[in-house]
Amino acid sequence: MDDAVNRSPVNGIPALGLGTYKNTNFGSCVASVRNALDIGFRHIDTAQYYENEAAVGEGIRTSPVSREAVFLASKVWFDDLAYDDVVRTARESLDRLGVDSLDMLYVHWPAESYDPEATLTAFSDLKRDGLIDNIGVSNFTPELLTEAREQCDAPIKANQVEMHPLLQQDELRAYAERHDIALVAYSPLMHGNVGDVREVCEVTEKHETTPEQVTLAWLLDKGVVPIPKATSRAHIRANWESQFLALDDEDIAHIDGISEEKRLGNPAFAPW
Ligand SMILES: NC(=O)c1ccc[n+]([C@@H]2O[C@H](COP(=O)([O-])OP(=O)(O)OC[C@H]3O[C@@H](n4cnc5c(N)ncnc54)[C@H](OP(=O)(O)O)[C@@H]3O)[C@@H](O)[C@H]2O)c1
Numbered sequence: 001m002d003d004a005v006n007r008s009p010v011n012g013i014p015a016l017g018l019g020t021y022k023n024t025n026f027g028s029c030v031a032s033v034r035n036a037l038d039i040g041f042r043h044i045d046t047a048q049y050y051e052n053e054a055a056v057g058e059g060i061r062t063s064p065v066s067r068e069a070v071f072l073a074s075k076v077w078f079d080d081l082a083y084d085d086v087v088r089t090a091r092e093s094l095d096r097l098g099v100d101s102l103d104m105l106y107v108h109w110p111a112e113s114y115d116p117e118a119t120l121t122a123f124s125d126l127k128r129d130g131l132i133d134n135i136g137v138s139n140f141t142p143e144l145l146t147e148a149r150e151q152c153d154a155p156i157k158a159n160q161v162e163m164h165p166l167l168q169q170d171e172l173r174a175y176a177e178r179h180d181i182a183l184v185a186y187s188p189l190m191h192g193n194v195g196d197v198r199e200v201c202e203v204t205e206k207h208e209t210t211p212e213q214v215t216l217a218w219l220l221d222k223g224v225v226p227i228p229k230a231t232s233r234a235h236i237r238a239n240w241e242s243q244f245l246a247l248d249d250e251d252i253a254h255i256d257g258i259s260e261e262k263r264l265g266n267p268a269f270a271p272w
Helices: 028-040 053-061 083-097 117-128 141-150 168-180 197-208 211-221 231-245 248-257
Strands: 041-043 071-076 104-107 135-138 158-164 180-186
Touching: 028 041, 028 231, 041 053, 053 071, 053 083, 071 083, 071 117, 071 135, 083 104, 083 117, 104 117, 104 158, 117 135, 117 141, 135 141, 135 180, 141 158, 141 168, 168 180, 197 211, 197 248, 211 231, 211 248
Parallel strands: 041 071, 071 104, 104 135, 135 158, 158 180
Antiparallel strands: none
């Protein structure tokens, strides 16, 4: 990793990443990845399900930033979590991305074909064979994390879950801290609607900034790794600059104190 990343990595993961879900237009996705790397991002999040791995790979390949400087994460969809399918689809991801290995491969959801023993043995074998550097899980509860840690002979490096001011994930954060697992925050900007949260707007006014920057600064202060999705260069730059916004204890407490809870992603197969 080079020194473009301002914050210290969390458990080896660059502290702020670029999300790419729904960035499916090839040219737009390539441009977003190139812009993010140019601005300073060194962590890109994709998934087999997003159908944009080829574009993400093209963005990395055509950027002046070297592949080695980038932390690249993808995910295996829940249809493909049987042992042979994990190995096959991971190889297909590498082909689409045009890389020899991934920095992180996540179990996208603990659903459908997820079988803790078979799935995590496949992930562990991919790591042993050098195709992935780290094993991650996503949308796991503390109970599922405990089971995964017992089954997997390599460390679970990260749990990627929805987190933002209306879903503060206190229990999962405490669990992750106890067990050296990074918490990666998806939908950190509430799909672009953090400006609807009164407390966030109050802190925004005080600092004369934007609700998005306040939210990302609040997440970074908690030691979690936000991966905001942004398409335009202006949004990508604004998100990067959230690292330079220093919130004080009063600001943090104000957002911590929000009692309303709202989960944006709640599919039928969710484990909660
Ligand atoms: N593991 C999982 O199950 C899971 C689930 C959901 C998401 N994820 C990951 O997490 C990433 C982020 O979550 P998300 O895509 O759901 O939503 P998000 O990051 O909370 O919000 C994305 C939206 O915010 C807008 N935005 C970005 N930066 C902005 C800024 N500075 N000012 C104003 N608006 C801004 C984007 O607009 P533009 O695109 O127009 O810039 C987009 O409409 C995903 O892309 C994906 O990589 C993972």
